[in-house]
Amino acid sequence: MKSLREKIEARLEDAKGTWSVAVEDLTKGEAFSLNGNESFYAASVIKVPIMAAVFAAAEEGVIRLGDCLPLRRDNIVGGSGVLQFMSPGIELPIYDLITLMIIQSDNTATNMLIDLIGTEKIQAVMNGLGMERSEIHHKLMIVQANRTNSNDITAADITALLTRIARGECVSLHASEQMVRILKQQQLSNGLADRFPATESTIVGAIPQWEFAGKTGTVEGIMHECALLYVHGRCVAVTVLSKGCTEVESREMIAQIGSDVYMYSSRNN
Template identity: 25%
Template sequence: MQKYALLSLVLAGGAWLRADPLIDRIKERVGTFSGTVSLYAKNLDSGATLGIADNDPVRTASTIKLPIMLAVFRAVEDGKAKWTETLSVTKAEKVSGSGIIASEISDGVSLPLRDVVNLMIVLSDNTATNMLIERFTAEAVNSHLDQLGIKGTRLMRKILGDGTSLKSPSGWSAVGKLPENAKYGTGKSTPKDMVTILEKLEKGEIISPEASKEMLAILKRCQDNKGIRRKLNGYTIASKSGALDALRSDVAVVYTKQGTRIAMAITVEGIPSIDYTPENPGLLMIADLAQIIVEGMSGK
Protein backbone atom coordinates (compact mmCIF):
# COMPACT_ATOMS: atom_id res chain seq x y z
CA MET A 1 0.00 0.00 0.00
CA GLN A 2 1.38 3.38 -1.02
CA LYS A 3 1.14 6.29 1.41
CA TYR A 4 1.57 9.87 0.30
CA ALA A 5 2.49 12.25 3.13
CA LEU A 6 1.83 15.90 2.53
CA LEU A 7 1.72 18.88 4.83
CA SER A 8 2.06 16.76 7.95
CA LEU A 9 5.58 15.86 6.83
CA VAL A 10 6.96 19.31 6.09
CA LEU A 11 10.32 19.87 7.76
CA ALA A 12 10.86 22.87 10.00
CA GLY A 13 12.94 24.47 7.26
CA GLY A 14 10.15 23.98 4.73
CA ALA A 15 11.68 21.07 2.82
CA TRP A 16 9.46 18.20 1.74
CA LEU A 17 10.42 14.74 2.88
CA ARG A 18 9.75 13.01 -0.42
CA ALA A 19 9.44 13.98 -4.05
CA ASP A 20 6.40 12.85 -6.01
CA PRO A 21 4.63 14.50 -8.96
CA LEU A 22 1.25 14.15 -7.25
CA ILE A 23 2.52 15.74 -4.06
CA ASP A 24 4.19 18.51 -6.04
CA ARG A 25 0.96 19.34 -7.87
CA ILE A 26 -1.09 19.41 -4.67
CA LYS A 27 1.56 21.44 -2.86
CA GLU A 28 1.63 23.99 -5.67
CA ARG A 29 -2.16 24.38 -5.77
CA VAL A 30 -2.60 24.56 -1.99
CA GLY A 31 0.18 27.13 -1.81
CA THR A 32 -1.93 29.62 -3.75
CA PHE A 33 -4.54 29.82 -0.97
CA SER A 34 -4.25 31.99 2.13
CA GLY A 35 -6.55 29.82 4.26
CA THR A 36 -6.29 26.18 5.29
CA VAL A 37 -6.90 23.01 3.31
CA SER A 38 -7.64 19.64 4.90
CA LEU A 39 -8.02 16.52 2.81
CA TYR A 40 -7.80 12.77 2.72
CA ALA A 41 -8.02 10.55 -0.33
CA LYS A 42 -7.86 6.79 -0.75
CA ASN A 43 -7.78 4.53 -3.76
CA LEU A 44 -10.22 1.91 -2.52
CA ASP A 45 -8.80 -0.71 -4.86
CA SER A 46 -5.06 -0.37 -4.21
CA GLY A 47 -5.18 1.12 -0.72
CA ALA A 48 -2.96 4.09 -1.67
CA THR A 49 -3.69 7.18 0.44
CA LEU A 50 -2.71 10.80 0.80
CA GLY A 51 -3.60 13.42 3.36
CA ILE A 52 -3.27 16.97 4.57
CA ALA A 53 -4.25 17.45 8.22
CA ASP A 54 -6.52 14.46 7.66
CA ASN A 55 -7.14 13.78 11.35
CA ASP A 56 -7.74 17.40 12.32
CA PRO A 57 -11.35 18.31 13.21
CA VAL A 58 -13.16 20.57 10.77
CA ARG A 59 -16.58 22.17 10.59
CA THR A 60 -18.76 19.91 8.51
CA ALA A 61 -21.34 22.31 7.15
CA SER A 62 -23.78 20.14 5.18
CA THR A 63 -21.50 17.11 4.87
CA ILE A 64 -22.89 16.12 8.29
CA LYS A 65 -26.05 15.19 6.40
CA LEU A 66 -24.28 12.02 5.28
CA PRO A 67 -24.11 10.57 8.83
CA ILE A 68 -27.70 11.69 9.41
CA MET A 69 -28.78 9.60 6.41
CA LEU A 70 -26.89 6.60 7.79
CA ALA A 71 -28.76 6.88 11.10
CA VAL A 72 -32.14 7.03 9.37
CA PHE A 73 -31.37 3.87 7.40
CA ARG A 74 -30.23 2.23 10.64
CA ALA A 75 -33.53 3.11 12.33
CA VAL A 76 -35.53 1.67 9.44
CA GLU A 77 -33.45 -1.51 9.48
CA ASP A 78 -34.04 -1.86 13.24
CA GLY A 79 -37.80 -1.42 12.87
CA LYS A 80 -37.81 1.95 14.64
CA ALA A 81 -39.11 3.71 11.52
CA LYS A 82 -40.76 2.87 8.22
CA TRP A 83 -40.15 4.39 4.82
CA THR A 84 -43.91 4.70 4.44
CA GLU A 85 -44.28 6.97 7.48
CA THR A 86 -44.69 10.69 6.89
CA LEU A 87 -43.15 13.75 8.49
CA SER A 88 -45.07 17.00 8.74
CA VAL A 89 -43.60 20.27 7.57
CA THR A 90 -43.78 22.76 10.44
CA LYS A 91 -42.81 26.38 10.85
CA ALA A 92 -40.61 25.40 13.80
CA GLU A 93 -38.31 23.35 11.57
CA LYS A 94 -38.19 25.69 8.58
CA VAL A 95 -34.83 27.38 8.12
CA SER A 96 -33.27 29.37 5.31
CA GLY A 97 -30.45 28.26 3.09
CA SER A 98 -30.31 25.36 0.67
CA GLY A 99 -33.38 23.35 -0.26
CA ILE A 100 -36.98 23.94 -1.27
CA ILE A 101 -39.16 22.96 1.69
CA ALA A 102 -38.86 26.26 3.57
CA SER A 103 -39.76 28.37 0.57
CA GLU A 104 -42.00 26.13 -1.51
CA ILE A 105 -43.83 23.69 0.79
CA SER A 106 -46.73 24.78 2.98
CA ASP A 107 -46.83 24.20 6.72
CA GLY A 108 -48.75 21.05 7.58
CA VAL A 109 -47.87 19.15 4.42
CA SER A 110 -46.84 15.55 5.12
CA LEU A 111 -43.86 14.16 3.25
CA PRO A 112 -42.82 10.49 3.07
CA LEU A 113 -39.71 9.72 5.10
CA ARG A 114 -37.84 8.55 2.02
CA ASP A 115 -38.58 11.82 0.23
CA VAL A 116 -37.29 13.84 3.19
CA VAL A 117 -34.02 11.89 3.12
CA ASN A 118 -33.72 12.39 -0.63
CA LEU A 119 -34.27 16.13 -0.27
CA MET A 120 -31.66 16.36 2.49
CA ILE A 121 -28.99 14.75 0.32
CA VAL A 122 -29.88 15.52 -3.29
CA LEU A 123 -30.82 19.18 -2.70
CA SER A 124 -29.07 19.55 0.67
CA ASP A 125 -32.38 20.77 2.08
CA ASN A 126 -31.81 22.34 5.49
CA THR A 127 -35.42 22.05 6.60
CA ALA A 128 -35.50 18.37 5.63
CA THR A 129 -32.40 17.94 7.78
CA ASN A 130 -34.06 19.54 10.80
CA MET A 131 -37.16 17.42 10.30
CA LEU A 132 -35.03 14.28 10.40
CA ILE A 133 -33.09 15.41 13.46
CA GLU A 134 -36.40 16.12 15.21
CA ARG A 135 -37.68 12.65 14.31
CA PHE A 136 -34.53 10.62 15.04
CA THR A 137 -32.48 12.91 17.38
CA ALA A 138 -28.90 14.06 17.20
CA GLU A 139 -27.97 11.53 19.88
CA ALA A 140 -29.10 8.66 17.65
CA VAL A 141 -26.87 9.93 14.85
CA ASN A 142 -23.87 10.08 17.17
CA SER A 143 -24.65 6.69 18.69
CA HIS A 144 -24.69 5.13 15.24
CA LEU A 145 -21.35 6.75 14.45
CA ASP A 146 -19.97 5.12 17.60
CA GLN A 147 -21.27 1.76 16.39
CA LEU A 148 -19.36 2.28 13.16
CA GLY A 149 -16.19 3.15 15.03
CA ILE A 150 -16.31 6.76 13.81
CA LYS A 151 -15.18 8.77 16.83
CA GLY A 152 -14.16 12.14 15.37
CA THR A 153 -17.49 12.98 13.74
CA ARG A 154 -20.38 14.41 15.71
CA LEU A 155 -23.70 16.06 14.96
CA MET A 156 -23.97 19.04 17.29
CA ARG A 157 -27.39 20.48 16.59
CA LYS A 158 -30.05 21.36 14.07
CA ILE A 159 -29.33 23.92 11.37
CA LEU A 160 -29.88 27.56 12.26
CA GLY A 161 -30.15 28.95 8.75
CA ASP A 162 -29.93 32.72 9.04
CA GLY A 163 -31.14 32.61 12.64
CA THR A 164 -29.00 33.03 15.72
CA SER A 165 -30.74 30.45 17.90
CA LEU A 166 -32.64 27.22 17.41
CA LYS A 167 -36.38 27.56 17.06
CA SER A 168 -36.76 24.18 18.77
CA PRO A 169 -35.05 23.29 22.07
CA SER A 170 -34.89 19.61 21.06
CA GLY A 171 -32.27 20.05 18.39
CA TRP A 172 -29.07 19.63 20.39
CA SER A 173 -26.85 16.66 21.12
CA ALA A 174 -25.04 16.42 24.46
CA VAL A 175 -21.68 17.22 22.86
CA GLY A 176 -23.27 20.08 20.96
CA LYS A 177 -24.08 21.79 24.24
CA LEU A 178 -20.43 21.84 25.32
CA PRO A 179 -18.93 25.36 25.07
CA GLU A 180 -15.80 24.07 23.34
CA ASN A 181 -17.89 22.71 20.48
CA ALA A 182 -19.78 25.91 19.71
CA LYS A 183 -17.18 26.78 17.06
CA TYR A 184 -18.21 23.81 14.93
CA GLY A 185 -21.80 24.83 14.40
CA THR A 186 -23.94 21.98 13.10
CA GLY A 187 -21.24 19.33 13.19
CA LYS A 188 -17.61 18.36 13.20
CA SER A 189 -15.64 15.66 11.44
CA THR A 190 -12.24 14.86 9.98
CA PRO A 191 -11.36 14.16 6.35
CA LYS A 192 -10.27 10.64 7.31
CA ASP A 193 -13.59 9.95 9.08
CA MET A 194 -15.57 10.97 6.02
CA VAL A 195 -13.48 8.77 3.73
CA THR A 196 -13.89 5.89 6.18
CA ILE A 197 -17.68 6.29 5.97
CA LEU A 198 -17.55 6.35 2.18
CA GLU A 199 -15.29 3.30 2.08
CA LYS A 200 -17.64 1.38 4.37
CA LEU A 201 -20.56 2.28 2.11
CA GLU A 202 -18.65 1.18 -0.96
CA LYS A 203 -17.80 -2.13 0.72
CA GLY A 204 -21.44 -2.64 1.71
CA GLU A 205 -20.56 -2.62 5.39
CA ILE A 206 -23.03 -0.02 6.68
CA ILE A 207 -26.25 -1.72 7.81
CA SER A 208 -26.35 -4.13 4.84
CA PRO A 209 -25.00 -4.37 1.30
CA GLU A 210 -28.43 -3.41 0.01
CA ALA A 211 -28.74 -0.37 2.28
CA SER A 212 -25.21 0.75 1.48
CA LYS A 213 -25.94 0.49 -2.23
CA GLU A 214 -29.14 2.49 -1.84
CA MET A 215 -27.38 5.26 0.09
CA LEU A 216 -24.66 5.49 -2.55
CA ALA A 217 -27.38 5.75 -5.20
CA ILE A 218 -28.82 8.76 -3.37
CA LEU A 219 -25.38 10.37 -3.12
CA LYS A 220 -24.91 9.85 -6.87
CA ARG A 221 -27.97 12.04 -7.45
CA CYS A 222 -26.56 14.98 -5.49
CA GLN A 223 -27.14 18.04 -7.67
CA ASP A 224 -24.25 20.22 -6.48
CA ASN A 225 -21.60 20.07 -9.19
CA LYS A 226 -19.47 23.08 -8.22
CA GLY A 227 -16.82 21.24 -6.16
CA ILE A 228 -15.49 17.72 -6.68
CA ARG A 229 -17.80 17.12 -9.64
CA ARG A 230 -16.87 20.37 -11.39
CA LYS A 231 -13.98 19.17 -13.58
CA LEU A 232 -14.75 15.46 -13.61
CA ASN A 233 -17.23 15.37 -16.47
CA GLY A 234 -18.17 11.87 -17.53
CA TYR A 235 -17.34 10.31 -14.17
CA THR A 236 -19.86 8.64 -11.89
CA ILE A 237 -19.61 10.38 -8.52
CA ALA A 238 -21.38 9.82 -5.20
CA SER A 239 -20.98 12.99 -3.16
CA LYS A 240 -22.17 15.40 -0.49
CA SER A 241 -21.01 18.99 -0.27
CA GLY A 242 -21.24 21.75 2.33
CA ALA A 243 -20.90 25.51 2.53
CA LEU A 244 -20.52 28.21 5.16
CA ASP A 245 -19.51 31.83 4.68
CA ALA A 246 -15.78 31.10 5.02
CA LEU A 247 -15.81 27.36 4.26
CA ARG A 248 -16.45 24.91 1.46
CA SER A 249 -16.35 21.14 1.82
CA ASP A 250 -17.05 18.14 -0.35
CA VAL A 251 -16.82 14.38 0.18
CA ALA A 252 -17.15 11.82 -2.58
CA VAL A 253 -16.45 8.47 -4.12
CA VAL A 254 -15.22 8.97 -7.68
CA TYR A 255 -15.57 5.99 -10.01
CA THR A 256 -12.72 6.62 -12.43
CA LYS A 257 -12.50 5.84 -16.12
CA GLN A 258 -9.68 3.43 -15.28
CA GLY A 259 -12.13 1.37 -13.25
CA THR A 260 -10.80 2.35 -9.84
CA ARG A 261 -12.68 3.94 -6.95
CA ILE A 262 -11.22 6.95 -5.17
CA ALA A 263 -12.82 8.24 -1.98
CA MET A 264 -11.92 11.77 -0.94
CA ALA A 265 -12.90 14.45 1.55
CA ILE A 266 -11.75 18.05 1.12
CA THR A 267 -12.42 21.05 3.38
CA VAL A 268 -11.28 24.58 2.57
CA GLU A 269 -11.47 27.01 5.49
CA GLY A 270 -10.59 30.69 5.75
CA ILE A 271 -12.09 31.88 2.47
CA PRO A 272 -11.33 35.62 2.57
CA SER A 273 -14.73 36.99 1.52
CA ILE A 274 -18.34 35.85 1.52
CA ASP A 275 -19.08 34.58 -1.97
CA TYR A 276 -21.87 32.15 -2.78
CA THR A 277 -21.23 32.16 -6.52
CA PRO A 278 -19.79 29.17 -8.40
CA GLU A 279 -16.50 31.07 -8.63
CA ASN A 280 -15.89 30.97 -4.88
CA PRO A 281 -12.13 30.34 -4.43
CA GLY A 282 -12.86 27.47 -2.06
CA LEU A 283 -14.92 25.70 -4.71
CA LEU A 284 -12.21 26.28 -7.30
CA MET A 285 -9.65 24.83 -4.90
CA ILE A 286 -11.76 21.72 -4.28
CA ALA A 287 -12.36 21.24 -8.00
CA ASP A 288 -8.68 21.54 -8.84
CA LEU A 289 -7.59 19.23 -6.03
CA ALA A 290 -10.18 16.61 -6.97
CA GLN A 291 -8.94 16.63 -10.55
CA ILE A 292 -5.31 16.36 -9.44
CA ILE A 293 -6.12 13.51 -7.05
CA VAL A 294 -8.06 11.53 -9.65
CA GLU A 295 -5.36 12.01 -12.27
CA GLY A 296 -2.61 11.12 -9.82
CA MET A 297 -4.21 8.21 -7.97
CA SER A 298 -6.29 6.41 -10.59
CA GLY A 299 -3.47 4.07 -11.51
CA LYS A 300 -1.81 3.86 -8.09
Protein backbone atom coordinates in the same frame (compact mmCIF):
# COMPACT_ATOMS: atom_id res chain seq x y z
CA MET B 1 -0.85 7.31 -4.74
CA LYS B 2 2.44 8.86 -3.60
CA SER B 3 2.50 11.11 -6.68
CA LEU B 4 -1.10 12.21 -6.04
CA ARG B 5 -0.28 13.06 -2.45
CA GLU B 6 2.77 15.07 -3.51
CA LYS B 7 0.80 16.97 -6.16
CA ILE B 8 -1.98 17.95 -3.76
CA GLU B 9 0.52 18.76 -1.03
CA ALA B 10 2.35 21.12 -3.40
CA ARG B 11 -0.92 22.85 -4.31
CA LEU B 12 -1.76 23.46 -0.66
CA GLU B 13 1.66 24.82 0.32
CA ASP B 14 0.85 28.34 -0.85
CA ALA B 15 -2.92 28.16 -0.47
CA LYS B 16 -4.72 30.69 1.67
CA GLY B 17 -6.75 29.52 4.64
CA THR B 18 -6.68 26.08 6.24
CA TRP B 19 -7.14 22.88 4.28
CA SER B 20 -7.65 19.20 4.96
CA VAL B 21 -7.70 16.39 2.40
CA ALA B 22 -8.23 12.65 2.80
CA VAL B 23 -8.19 10.23 -0.12
CA GLU B 24 -8.65 6.46 -0.29
CA ASP B 25 -8.31 4.26 -3.36
CA LEU B 26 -10.74 1.42 -2.65
CA THR B 27 -9.44 -0.65 -5.53
CA LYS B 28 -5.80 -0.62 -4.42
CA GLY B 29 -6.46 -0.31 -0.70
CA GLU B 30 -4.17 2.72 -0.45
CA ALA B 31 -4.89 5.98 1.35
CA PHE B 32 -3.40 9.23 2.57
CA SER B 33 -4.48 12.37 4.37
CA LEU B 34 -3.10 15.88 4.69
CA ASN B 35 -4.11 17.49 7.96
CA GLY B 36 -6.77 14.80 7.96
CA ASN B 37 -7.54 14.81 11.68
CA GLU B 38 -8.04 18.57 12.09
CA SER B 39 -11.54 19.48 13.17
CA PHE B 40 -13.67 21.69 10.89
CA TYR B 41 -17.18 23.03 11.31
CA ALA B 42 -19.20 20.43 9.43
CA ALA B 43 -21.69 22.64 7.59
CA SER B 44 -23.88 20.40 5.42
CA VAL B 45 -21.39 17.53 5.16
CA ILE B 46 -22.87 16.42 8.52
CA LYS B 47 -25.89 15.32 6.46
CA VAL B 48 -24.00 12.24 5.23
CA PRO B 49 -23.69 10.66 8.70
CA ILE B 50 -27.26 11.80 9.47
CA MET B 51 -28.35 9.81 6.42
CA ALA B 52 -26.45 6.78 7.72
CA ALA B 53 -28.14 7.12 11.12
CA VAL B 54 -31.62 7.23 9.56
CA PHE B 55 -30.87 4.09 7.55
CA ALA B 56 -29.57 2.46 10.74
CA ALA B 57 -32.84 3.26 12.53
CA ALA B 58 -34.77 1.73 9.62
CA GLU B 59 -32.56 -1.37 9.69
CA GLU B 60 -33.32 -1.75 13.40
CA GLY B 61 -37.05 -1.49 12.74
CA VAL B 62 -37.44 1.73 14.75
CA ILE B 63 -38.79 3.52 11.67
CA ARG B 64 -39.84 2.62 8.13
CA LEU B 65 -38.45 4.61 5.23
CA GLY B 66 -41.88 4.65 3.61
CA ASP B 67 -43.54 6.27 6.63
CA CYS B 68 -44.59 9.88 6.07
CA LEU B 69 -43.78 12.88 8.25
CA PRO B 70 -45.92 16.04 8.17
CA LEU B 71 -44.25 19.36 7.45
CA ARG B 72 -45.06 21.73 10.32
CA ARG B 73 -44.62 25.47 10.17
CA ASP B 74 -42.16 25.33 13.07
CA ASN B 75 -40.02 22.85 11.07
CA ILE B 76 -39.29 25.40 8.40
CA VAL B 77 -35.85 27.04 8.33
CA GLY B 78 -33.96 29.00 5.69
CA GLY B 79 -30.83 28.30 3.70
CA SER B 80 -30.71 25.47 1.19
CA GLY B 81 -33.70 23.43 0.11
CA VAL B 82 -37.22 23.63 -1.27
CA LEU B 83 -39.32 22.54 1.70
CA GLN B 84 -39.18 26.04 3.17
CA PHE B 85 -41.36 27.11 0.23
CA MET B 86 -43.89 24.30 0.59
CA SER B 87 -47.21 24.45 2.40
CA PRO B 88 -47.26 23.24 6.02
CA GLY B 89 -49.33 20.10 6.36
CA ILE B 90 -47.93 18.24 3.37
CA GLU B 91 -46.53 14.80 4.19
CA LEU B 92 -43.38 13.27 2.77
CA PRO B 93 -41.92 9.77 3.09
CA ILE B 94 -38.77 9.57 5.20
CA TYR B 95 -36.87 8.27 2.17
CA ASP B 96 -37.81 11.41 0.22
CA LEU B 97 -36.69 13.61 3.12
CA ILE B 98 -33.31 11.86 3.05
CA THR B 99 -33.10 12.46 -0.69
CA LEU B 100 -33.92 16.15 -0.32
CA MET B 101 -31.42 16.47 2.55
CA ILE B 102 -28.64 15.09 0.34
CA ILE B 103 -29.25 16.18 -3.24
CA GLN B 104 -30.58 19.67 -2.46
CA SER B 105 -29.01 19.99 0.99
CA ASP B 106 -32.47 20.80 2.33
CA ASN B 107 -32.10 22.16 5.87
CA THR B 108 -35.78 21.76 6.76
CA ALA B 109 -35.71 18.08 5.74
CA THR B 110 -32.51 17.67 7.75
CA ASN B 111 -34.00 19.10 10.92
CA MET B 112 -37.10 16.92 10.55
CA LEU B 113 -34.83 13.86 10.39
CA ILE B 114 -32.75 15.04 13.37
CA ASP B 115 -35.97 15.43 15.37
CA LEU B 116 -37.01 11.95 14.28
CA ILE B 117 -33.76 10.17 15.19
CA GLY B 118 -32.20 12.44 17.82
CA THR B 119 -28.65 13.74 18.05
CA GLU B 120 -27.68 11.08 20.61
CA LYS B 121 -28.61 8.27 18.22
CA ILE B 122 -26.86 9.99 15.33
CA GLN B 123 -23.72 10.43 17.43
CA ALA B 124 -23.86 6.78 18.50
CA VAL B 125 -24.03 5.67 14.87
CA MET B 126 -21.14 7.98 13.98
CA ASN B 127 -19.06 6.51 16.81
CA GLY B 128 -19.97 3.00 15.73
CA LEU B 129 -18.74 3.80 12.22
CA GLY B 130 -15.40 4.97 13.60
CA MET B 131 -16.10 8.70 13.33
CA GLU B 132 -14.77 9.38 16.80
CA ARG B 133 -13.36 12.82 15.97
CA SER B 134 -16.67 14.06 14.54
CA GLU B 135 -19.62 15.35 16.54
CA ILE B 136 -23.22 16.47 16.11
CA HIS B 137 -24.80 18.78 18.68
CA HIS B 138 -27.49 20.87 16.99
CA LYS B 139 -29.94 21.26 14.16
CA LEU B 140 -29.19 23.48 11.17
CA MET B 141 -30.02 27.17 10.70
CA ILE B 142 -31.06 27.46 14.35
CA VAL B 143 -28.57 29.50 16.37
CA GLN B 144 -28.90 29.19 20.12
CA ALA B 145 -27.53 32.04 22.20
CA ASN B 146 -25.92 29.69 24.72
CA ARG B 147 -24.50 27.16 22.23
CA THR B 148 -21.19 25.76 23.48
CA ASN B 149 -20.56 22.98 20.95
CA SER B 150 -20.86 22.78 17.18
CA ASN B 151 -21.21 20.09 14.55
CA ASP B 152 -17.64 19.15 13.69
CA ILE B 153 -16.01 16.72 11.28
CA THR B 154 -12.59 15.67 10.04
CA ALA B 155 -11.65 14.80 6.47
CA ALA B 156 -10.32 11.42 7.62
CA ASP B 157 -13.64 10.57 9.31
CA ILE B 158 -15.74 11.52 6.28
CA THR B 159 -13.55 9.63 3.83
CA ALA B 160 -13.69 6.59 6.11
CA LEU B 161 -17.49 6.83 6.15
CA LEU B 162 -17.66 7.08 2.36
CA THR B 163 -15.32 4.11 2.09
CA ARG B 164 -17.59 2.01 4.29
CA ILE B 165 -20.60 3.00 2.21
CA ALA B 166 -18.82 2.08 -1.03
CA ARG B 167 -17.79 -1.29 0.38
CA GLY B 168 -21.34 -2.04 1.47
CA GLU B 169 -20.30 -1.98 5.12
CA CYS B 170 -22.30 1.03 6.34
CA VAL B 171 -25.38 -0.27 8.21
CA SER B 172 -25.89 -3.05 5.63
CA LEU B 173 -25.18 -3.82 1.99
CA HIS B 174 -28.74 -2.85 1.05
CA ALA B 175 -28.57 0.42 3.00
CA SER B 176 -25.17 1.23 1.48
CA GLU B 177 -26.55 0.67 -2.02
CA GLN B 178 -29.42 3.05 -1.34
CA MET B 179 -27.09 5.69 0.09
CA VAL B 180 -24.84 5.56 -2.97
CA ARG B 181 -27.90 5.82 -5.21
CA ILE B 182 -29.00 8.98 -3.40
CA LEU B 183 -25.51 10.51 -3.36
CA LYS B 184 -25.22 9.96 -7.12
CA GLN B 185 -28.26 12.20 -7.66
CA GLN B 186 -26.44 15.18 -6.14
CA GLN B 187 -27.50 18.51 -7.67
CA LEU B 188 -25.03 20.81 -5.89
CA SER B 189 -21.28 21.19 -6.35
CA ASN B 190 -18.48 23.16 -4.77
CA GLY B 191 -16.13 22.40 -7.63
CA LEU B 192 -14.78 18.89 -7.11
CA ALA B 193 -16.08 17.73 -10.51
CA ASP B 194 -15.69 21.08 -12.31
CA ARG B 195 -12.77 19.88 -14.44
CA PHE B 196 -13.94 16.36 -15.15
CA PRO B 197 -14.53 15.58 -18.84
CA ALA B 198 -18.07 15.85 -20.20
CA THR B 199 -20.05 12.61 -19.89
CA GLU B 200 -22.48 13.15 -22.78
CA SER B 201 -22.77 10.31 -25.27
CA THR B 202 -24.69 9.92 -28.50
CA ILE B 203 -25.20 6.25 -27.67
CA VAL B 204 -28.35 5.53 -25.67
CA GLY B 205 -27.54 3.42 -22.61
CA ALA B 206 -23.78 3.90 -22.87
CA ILE B 207 -21.83 3.42 -19.65
CA PRO B 208 -20.68 6.86 -18.44
CA GLN B 209 -16.97 7.59 -18.34
CA TRP B 210 -17.30 8.52 -14.69
CA GLU B 211 -19.89 8.80 -11.92
CA PHE B 212 -19.88 11.02 -8.87
CA ALA B 213 -21.63 10.42 -5.55
CA GLY B 214 -21.03 13.38 -3.28
CA LYS B 215 -22.09 16.04 -0.78
CA THR B 216 -21.16 19.67 -0.31
CA GLY B 217 -21.03 21.90 2.74
CA THR B 218 -20.89 25.70 2.65
CA VAL B 219 -21.26 28.53 5.13
CA GLU B 220 -19.48 31.87 5.18
CA GLY B 221 -15.72 31.28 5.11
CA ILE B 222 -16.15 27.51 4.88
CA MET B 223 -16.40 25.32 1.79
CA HIS B 224 -16.26 21.51 1.79
CA GLU B 225 -16.95 18.69 -0.62
CA CYS B 226 -16.71 14.93 -0.29
CA ALA B 227 -17.42 12.22 -2.83
CA LEU B 228 -17.05 8.74 -4.15
CA LEU B 229 -15.57 8.97 -7.64
CA TYR B 230 -16.20 6.00 -9.94
CA VAL B 231 -13.91 5.88 -12.99
CA HIS B 232 -13.52 2.91 -15.35
CA GLY B 233 -14.64 0.40 -12.74
CA ARG B 234 -12.54 1.91 -9.96
CA CYS B 235 -13.63 3.89 -6.91
CA VAL B 236 -11.80 6.60 -4.99
CA ALA B 237 -13.17 8.33 -1.89
CA VAL B 238 -12.09 11.93 -1.39
CA THR B 239 -12.89 14.65 1.14
CA VAL B 240 -11.70 18.26 0.90
CA LEU B 241 -12.39 20.66 3.78
CA SER B 242 -11.48 24.36 3.84
CA LYS B 243 -11.87 27.43 6.00
CA GLY B 244 -10.59 30.99 5.91
CA CYS B 245 -10.78 31.42 2.12
CA THR B 246 -13.01 33.32 -0.23
CA GLU B 247 -15.60 31.31 -2.14
CA VAL B 248 -13.69 31.84 -5.40
CA GLU B 249 -10.39 30.71 -3.87
CA SER B 250 -11.96 27.66 -2.26
CA ARG B 251 -13.82 26.52 -5.35
CA GLU B 252 -10.73 26.89 -7.54
CA MET B 253 -8.60 24.81 -5.19
CA ILE B 254 -11.30 22.15 -4.76
CA ALA B 255 -11.56 21.94 -8.57
CA GLN B 256 -7.79 21.51 -8.90
CA ILE B 257 -7.75 18.76 -6.28
CA GLY B 258 -10.72 17.08 -7.97
CA SER B 259 -8.87 17.16 -11.29
CA ASP B 260 -5.80 15.62 -9.66
CA VAL B 261 -7.88 12.79 -8.20
CA TYR B 262 -9.65 12.21 -11.51
CA MET B 263 -6.38 12.04 -13.46
CA TYR B 264 -4.95 9.65 -10.88
CA SER B 265 -8.03 7.44 -11.18
CA SER B 266 -7.92 7.47 -14.97
CA ARG B 267 -4.24 6.60 -15.23
CA ASN B 268 -4.11 3.84 -12.64
CA ASN B 269 -6.45 1.20 -14.01
